Amino acid sequence: MVRTRFAPSPTGFMHVGNLRTALYEYLVAKSAGGRFVLRIEDTDRGRLVEGAVDVIYRTLSLAGLCHDEGPDIGGPFGPYVQSERMNLYLPYAESLVRSGHAYYCFCTKERLDSLHDGESTQDSPGYDRHCRDLPADEVRDKLASGMPYVIRQKMPLTGQTTFEDLVFGIITVPNKELEDQILIKADGFPTYNFANIIDDHLMEITHVVRGSEYLSSTPKYNLLYEAFNWEIPRYVHLPLIQGRNEDGTVSKLSKRHGSTGFDDLIAEGFLPEAIINYIALLGWCPKEDTRELFSLSELTGAFSIDGISKAPATFDYDKLEWFNAEYIHRMSREEFIVQAVPYFSGLSCVDESTHDLLTEILQPRITRFCQIPEKLSYLNGLEDFDPELFEHKKSKSSVDSARLLLGQAAESLRSITDWDADSVINALTKVSERNDVKKSAVMWAVRIAVTGMAVTPGGAVEALLLLGRDRSIERMEHSRQRISQ
RNA sequence: GGCCCUAUGGUCAAGCGGUUAAGACACCGCCCUCUCAAGGCGGAAUCAGGAGUUCGAUUCUCCUUAGGGUCACCA
Numbered sequence: 001m002v003r004t005r006f007a008p009s010p011t012g013f014m015h016v017g018n019l020r021t022a023l024y025e026y027l028v029a030k031s032a033g034g035r036f037v038l039r040i041e042d043t044d045r046g047r048l049v050e051g052a053v054d055v056i057y058r059t060l061s062l063a064g065l066c067h068d069e070g071p072d073i074g075g076p077f078g079p080y081v082q083s084e085r086m087n088l089y090l091p092y093a094e095s096l097v098r099s100g101h102a103y104y105c106f107c108t109k110e111r112l113d114s115l116h117d118g119e120s121t122q123d124s125p126g127y128d129r130h131c132r133d134l135p136a137d138e139v140r141d142k143l144a145s146g147m148p149y150v151i152r153q154k155m156p157l158t159g160q161t162t163f164e165d166l167v168f169g170i171i172t173v174p175n176k177e178l179e180d181q182i183l184i185k186a187d188g189f190p191t192y193n194f195a196n197i198i199d200d201h202l203m204e205i206t207h208v209v210r211g212s213e214y215l216s217s218t219p220k221y222n223l224l225y226e227a228f229n230w231e232i233p234r235y236v237h238l239p240l241i242q243g244r245n246e247d248g249t250v251s252k253l254s255k256r257h258g259s260t261g262f263d264d265l266i267a268e269g270f271l272p273e274a275i276i277n278y279i280a281l282l283g284w285c286p287k288e289d290t291r292e293l294f295s296l297s298e299l300t301g302a303f304s305i306d307g308i309s310k311a312p313a314t315f316d317y318d319k320l321e322w323f324n325a326e327y328i329h330r331m332s333r334e335e336f337i338v339q340a341v342p343y344f345s346g347l348s349c350v351d352e353s354t355h356d357l358l359t360e361i362l363q364p365r366i367t368r369f370c371q372i373p374e375k376l377s378y379l380n381g382l383e384d385f386d387p388e389l390f391e392h393k394k395s396k397s398s399v400d401s402a403r404l405l406l407g408q409a410a411e412s413l414r415s416i417t418d419w420d421a422d423s424v425i426n427a428l429t430k431v432s433e434r435n436d437v438k439k440s441a442v443m444w445a446v447r448i449a450v451t452g453m454a455v456t457p458g459g460a461v462e463a464l465l466l467l468g469r470d471r472s473i474e475r476m477e478h479s480r481q482r483i484s485q
Numbered sequence: 486g487g488c489c490c491u492a493u494g495g496u497c498a499a500g501c502g503g504u505u506a507a508g509a510c511a512c513c514g515c516c517c518u519c520u521c522a523a524g525g526c527g528g529a530a531u532c533a534g535g536a537g538u539u540c541g542a543u544u545c546u547c548c549u550u551a552g553g554g555u556c557a558c559c560a
Contacts, residue, residue, distance in 0.1 A: 044559055459518090
């Protein structure tokens with residue numbers, strides 16, 4: 001049974017990188033009929049954020065990544081919140097001390113800080129292993145006197161550690177590069193590095209899926225598994241998601257690259273399905289064909305670990321936008337209206353009777369729902385526009401022709417009894433025939449006159465239908481007068 | 486800087502010794518057309534460089550270069 005876990009720390013913010021990790025964890029498990037568990041890693045009490053866990057629940061649920069075990073729904077391996085497992089870690093660390101794989105360290109914060117200043121980190125990285133070989137009785141005394149301490153992992157000084165990653169292959173690191181990392185902090189909490197492997201083992205996680213930034217610390221974890229004589233899980237490291245910097249370079253995706261939080265993207269009008277679909281394809285590609293549109297369950301069916309690429313991928317908002325548009329275009333009329341209605345509220349001339357027409361003109365034209373108000377802003381009032389808008393070569397329209405045609409068009413429209421597409425087209429076509437001009441010249445003049453916008457969703461006819469007869473004619477007269485001096 | 490990883494068009498990428506080097510986004514052009522979209526058709530654009538292995542390298546090996554990651558009492 002494949003078991004994966006998503007182990008976010010509750011920061012109150014769900015980064016798309018985290019979300020993609022969750023997605024792949026879900027897919028690795030579900031594509032193999034396994035279980036996907038949620039574990040909250042809140043061992044950093046300094047970074048606790050109110051309500052942050054709810055953000056995680058909400059995001060997973062919106063994204064459709066339903067977990068099989070977790071703090072909210074329980075499961076056979078609980079509790080699923082690390083702070084509630086507090087008393088469980090220290091004994092493991094102490095057993096490591098006894099077996100010679102870890103040691104107490106009494107170094108002060110100040111001493112550690114001064115270490116970082118002395119740039120010459122010749123052989124060993126980070127910590128200088130100052131307390132590694134303290135005499136046993138000295139350790140006993142310090143402990144007895146209540147001196148604050150941390151527990152550090154005792155890394156081998158020679159040799160090398162090798163592990164296999166399912167996407168990156170075999171990786172070997174010299175042991176002397178490994179820092180004697182802290183396992184238990186002075187506040188008694190375990191570090192992520194320690195809690196992580198204890199919990200993964202206890203929760204019987206079979207596949208550890210995470211970003212490739214953890215690649216270089218994986219040997220340290222393996223040394224821990226070995227010290228405990230525990231089975232080492234399979235590793236699936238994911239290529240990083242990068243963002244494009246202003247100067248054209250790329251780096252690990254972060255806030256300065258724009259909206260990188262799931263909530264931000266939602267607020268900007270991206271659909272959860274589109275976001276999931278896009279990030280699934282950032283670093284993964286289906287084997288069978290060139291399809292790109294996948295629902296979550298289709299992804300589950302198509303997913304395989306060997307489709308994951310090693311090279312980092314750059315987040316591309318254009319492509320996300322395209323996915324979003326695809327999802328919008330494929331909606332049923334009913335779905336579209338449900339999503340669009342909230343954006344109709346600030347618009348005049350819109351009621352249920354216009355929903356079908358609005359869907360028709362909007363659905364192929366928006367890539368995000370929040371674009372609706374600006375696209376239809378003319379409904380709320382005719383702005384003073386540049387008369388030059390009447391000039392349009394391709395439509396054979398000009399200020400002069402508009403001046404001539406608008407009066408007649410208004411006149412013709414005024415006599416319509418049933419204000420519908422057919423009669424409007426009919427009336428305007430007659431105007432063009434009577435004056436022996438292209439239909440587009442009339443249409444252009446009318447559309448500009450009633451909307452004041454160079455570009456509108458739908459054409460003159462749709463604008464007229466939305467505005468209604470009275471308002472349309474009123475606007476046409478108004479616009480005609482503006483160009484009649 | 487040490488260590489680790491990566492390298493096919495601007496971006497996501499297929500390819501896993503022999504291909505006219507797929508496809509998608511973006512871009513450009515044409516068609517359709519009452520504007521703009523949508524849709525259809527077409528175009529430009531990629532194997533970082535150098536050695537080797539091989540009958541033959543985008544594909545395997547090494548070096549160089551470039552980029553990224555990591556070096557916390559954060560996760």
